[in-house]
Every structure is written in structure tokens, then in C-alpha cells.
Amino acid sequence: MAPQSARDKIIHAAMELFWLKGYNSTSIADLLSRTQLNSGSLYHVFPSKQDVLIGVLEAYRDGIEEMLLQPAWGHVDDPIEKIFALLQGYRTMIVDTDCTYGCPIGSLALELHEPDPRVRDLLAENFENWTRAVEGCIGAAGKRIPRGVDKKALAQFVLTAMEGGVMQARTHRDVSYFDRAVKQLREHFELLEKAAKTPA
Amino acid sequence: MAPQSARDKIIHAAMELFWLKGYNSTSIADLLSRTQLNSGSLYHVFPSKQDVLIGVLEAYRDGIEEMLLQPAWGHVDDPIEKIFALLQGYRTMIVDTDCTYGCPIGSLALELHEPDPRVRDLLAENFENWTRAVEGCIGAAGKRIPRGVDKKALAQFVLTAMEGGVMQARTHRDVSYFDRAVKQLREHFELLEKAAKTPA
DNA sequence: GTCTATAAAAGGATAGAC
DNA sequence: GTCTATCCTTTTATAGAC
Numbered sequence: 416m417a418p419q420s421a422r423d424k425i426i427h428a429a430m431e432l433f434w435l436k437g438y439n440s441t442s443i444a445d446l447l448s449r450t451q452l453n454s455g456s457l458y459h460v461f462p463s464k465q466d467v468l469i470g471v472l473e474a475y476r477d478g479i480e481e482m483l484l485q486p487a488w489g490h491v492d493d494p495i496e497k498i499f500a501l502l503q504g505y506r507t508m509i510v511d512t513d514c515t516y517g518c519p520i521g522s523l524a525l526e527l528h529e530p531d532p533r534v535r536d537l538l539a540e541n542f543e544n545w546t547r548a549v550e551g552c553i554g555a556a557g558k559r560i561p562r563g564v565d566k567k568a569l570a571q572f573v574l575t576a577m578e579g580g581v582m583q584a585r586t587h588r589d590v591s592y593f594d595r596a597v598k599q600l601r602e603h604f605e606l607l608e609k610a611a612k613t614p615a
Numbered sequence: 616m617a618p619q620s621a622r623d624k625i626i627h628a629a630m631e632l633f634w635l636k637g638y639n640s641t642s643i644a645d646l647l648s649r650t651q652l653n654s655g656s657l658y659h660v661f662p663s664k665q666d667v668l669i670g671v672l673e674a675y676r677d678g679i680e681e682m683l684l685q686p687a688w689g690h691v692d693d694p695i696e697k698i699f700a701l702l703q704g705y706r707t708m709i710v711d712t713d714c715t716y717g718c719p720i721g722s723l724a725l726e727l728h729e730p731d732p733r734v735r736d737l738l739a740e741n742f743e744n745w746t747r748a749v750e751g752c753i754g755a756a757g758k759r760i761p762r763g764v765d766k767k768a769l770a771q772f773v774l775t776a777m778e779g780g781v782m783q784a785r786t787h788r789d790v791s792y793f794d795r796a797v798k799q800l801r802e803h804f805e806l807l808e809k810a811a812k813t814p815a
Numbered sequence: 816g817t818c819t820a821t822a823a824a825a826g827g828a829t830a831g832a833c
Numbered sequence: 834g835t836c837t838a839t840c841c842t843t844t845t846a847t848a849g850a851c
Binding site: 435436437439440515517521522524525526528529535538539542565567568569571572574575576577578579580582583585586587588592595596598599600602603606607610 | 635636637639640715717721722724725726728729735738739742765767768769771772774775776777778779780782783785786787788792795796798799800802803806807810
């Protein structure tokens with residue numbers, strides 16, 4: 416592991432703690448104790464706690480390929496299966512966390528009630544990049560999806576299903592809620608594929 | 616308006632403030648200033664802030680008919696249309712809040728990362744009551760939904776779509792994200808209804 | 816059951832030496 | 834760029850009189 420700058424250490428710790436405890440429930444003291452840094456070092460790099468948040472959201476945005484898409488899509492070629500492989504990645508995280516998993520972006524999006532414009536833009540940007548990746552899969556599926564289907568809306572619906580499924584699995588502490596959401600989405604795609612084969 | 620007990624005043628204020636600002640960002644002082652009560656009165660009724668939260672979640676649970684279902688279903692008979700009338704109610708709230716609306720239950724479910732069992736149970740119970748109501752509509756739709764469709768899973772999928780749509784509309788400050796989620800769900804129901812008519 | 820005063824702790828942030 | 838010490842505010846909660 417290459418020597419980490421103070422900035423890297425803080426962002427790394429904050430990504431984990433904001434995810435585990437939320438933004439408001441993570442104190443500067445938490446970040447300092449986790450990183451073994453002193454407050455002077457943190458405030459030298461990040462003038463305020465919100466600046467740490469911005470750094471975290473930028474890191475998620477910039478890391479979507481490496482952190483999320485590549486691991487999920489390593490051995491998957493079929494574009495539709497890529498979508499469900501991505502969801503399978505979330506399922507793994509749910510199970511690995513004993514169903515306490517929350518999407519880091521979605522959780523922040525609901526926790527922060529009056530976010531700074533910069534924060535809000537970054538949340539939106541993270542969602543956009545996610546749905547754009549899924550939209551790419553839908554586009555690559557070509558004629559399997561009927562003409563006239565709004566590809567962007569369908570991609571956003573995949574995010575909708577993921578976020579809603581994660582929320583319910585977490586609330587009930589039961590993966591099956593996520594599984595059922597994915598299954599319904601799968602049926603939706605299958606109905607669409609069937610409709611593409613049998614025009615009107 | 617009947618004279619309100621201290622308890623009622625606090626629950627009423629807390630429902631609004633937890634919804635507007637979140638649980639962590641609402642202080643006891645906020646509740647006191649909003650209700651014009653003194654801390655002695657509050658702590659006499661609610662030994663801790665978490666007890667206020669529990670009271671709020673119980674109020675949502677006990678008020679689902681009067682607060683949510685009756686207003687949405689007042690003039691709707693068709694069971695499938697009831698589902699979309701319910702979603703239309705959320706749309707109204709989104710628009711009325713300039714797209715800052717968050718589902719009170721969903722937001723708390725994601726904000727609270729290590730909830731007390733009692734709190735977690737109440738969150739789950741709120742979701743259950745919501746999906747049970749939708750499941751009733753699906754059941755009432757009878758043969759319009761194909762046999763073999765998991766009605767409970769489909770009802771949970773309606774909640775999934777609502778929560779995911781609300782989250783994205785709020786993040787982008789744009790109702791159209793909610794509208795697209797509802798539209799996709801509508802297409803899903805239409806595909807199901809079509810499948811129910813043309814067996815295999 | 817409500818009042819005032821206040822404890823006790825945690826939180827974000829700053830200052831100034833090194 | 835990092836260290837220690839500390840300020841100031843907010844926050845939950847309690848004590849004890851009325």
C-alpha cells in the first residue's frame with residue numbers, strides 16, 4: 416500500500432464512517448481517531464466537515480468504474496445480465512452486512528435535508544452516472560427492448576428498484592425484500608423482451 | 616380544535632420537524648420552541664428523545680387510514696387505480712414541497728443506522744401496513760392480475776417504486792423522476808393485465 | 816404536571832507553536 | 834503540514850421548587 420496522504424486517509428475513513436453511521440452521527444473526533452490524525456491536519460485539508468462530505472461524494476463519483484462496475488461486470492457480457500449482475504453486487508453487500516447495508520449515496524440523499532448546492536449536485540451526479548451506466552446496457556440490448564421504450568426512464572427504474580429494495584431489506588433486516596424487488600424488475604424486463612418479439 | 620395535551624403537541628411538532636429536518640437535526644430545543652412547552656413537560660411525558668421518535672412512528676402507524684389512504688381513495692373505486700391514486704398523493708406532496716419531499720418513514724429508515732429494536736419494528740410495521748393496503752387492492756383486482764403473480768411481492772414493488780421515485784425526485788429536485796418511476800410501474804401493471812388476458 | 820436553572824457531555828472549529 | 838490546547842456552541846437530560 417502506497418503511503419497515504421492525510422487527505423486520502425480522511426476520505427477513506429469518512430467513506431466508511433458516513434456509510435456505517437451516517438453523516439450527522441460521524442463526528443470529526445471519529446474521523447481523527449480512525450485515521451490517527453490530529454485536528455490540525457484535518458482542518459488544514461478540509462476547512463469544514465462539509466468539505467469532507469464533498470470529498471467523499473467526489474470519490475464515489477470518480478470511483479464508480481473501479482469500485483462498482485468493474486467488480487460487478489468482470490465476467491458478464493450480456494447487457495441485460497450486466498444490469499442484474501450489478502444488482503447482485505448489492506445483494507452481496509446486503510448479505511455481508513447482515514442486512515444493515517444502505518446505499519451510501521441514497522442514504523446521504525435522504526439524511527441531508529437542506530444540502531448545500533454543491534452537495535446536492537454531487538448526489539445527483541452520482542445517481543446520473545449510475546443510471547447512465549445502466550442505460551448503456553439497455554442500449555446495448557438493442558432490439559430485445561421494444562422500440563418506444565424510454566431507455567433513460569427504464570434505467571432510472573432500475574435505480575428505483577435497487578434503492579427501494581435496499582431500503583426495505585435494511586428496514587426488515589431481511590434480504591428477501593431486496594430479492595423480491597429484483598425479481599419483479601426481472602419480470603418487467605422479461606415482459607418487455609416478450610413484447611419486443613410479438614409486435615402489437 | 617380540541618385542547619391538546621402536552622403529549623399531542625409534542626408528537627405533532629415532532630412529526631413535522633423529523634420530516635422537515637430529520638431526527639438527528641431536530642433538537643429537543645426545537646420541539647420546545649415549536650410547542651411553547653418547557654423541558655420539564657416534555658421529559659415528564661417522554662423520558663428520552665427516542666421515546667418521542669417511538670411516539671411519532673406509532674402515530675404514523677395508527678394514522679395510515681385517516682392520514683394517507685382515505686384522502687387518496689376518497690373518490691376512487693377501481694382497485695388498480697387506487698394504487699396509482701395513492702402514488703398521485705405522493706406526487707402532490709412532492710410538488711407542494713418544491714420537490715424536497717421525503718417519505719417520513721423511508722427517510723427515518725435510512726437516517727437511523729443503529730435503531731433500537733422497538734424503533735426498527737415500528738419502521739417495519741409502517742412499511743408492512745402500507746404494502747398490506749396495496750396488496751388488498753391487488754387482491755381486489757382479481758383476474759386482471761395473472762395467477763401465479765406473487766401479490767405480496769408486487770405490493771412491495773409498489774412501495775419500492777414509490778420510495779425510489781421519491782428519493783430521486785428529491786435528489787434532482789425534479790418531479791419528473793417520480794413521474795417516470797410511476798410510469799414504469801404503470802407499464803408493468805399493464806403488461807401484467809395484458810398477460811392475464813392472453814394465457815401462455 | 817409544569818416551571819427555571821443548570822449540569823454534563825459532545826460537537827465543530829480555531830490558535831499558535833513547531 | 835502537523836501538534837496540542839482550548840474556545841464556544843449546541844444538545845440531551847436532570848434537579849428541585851411550585
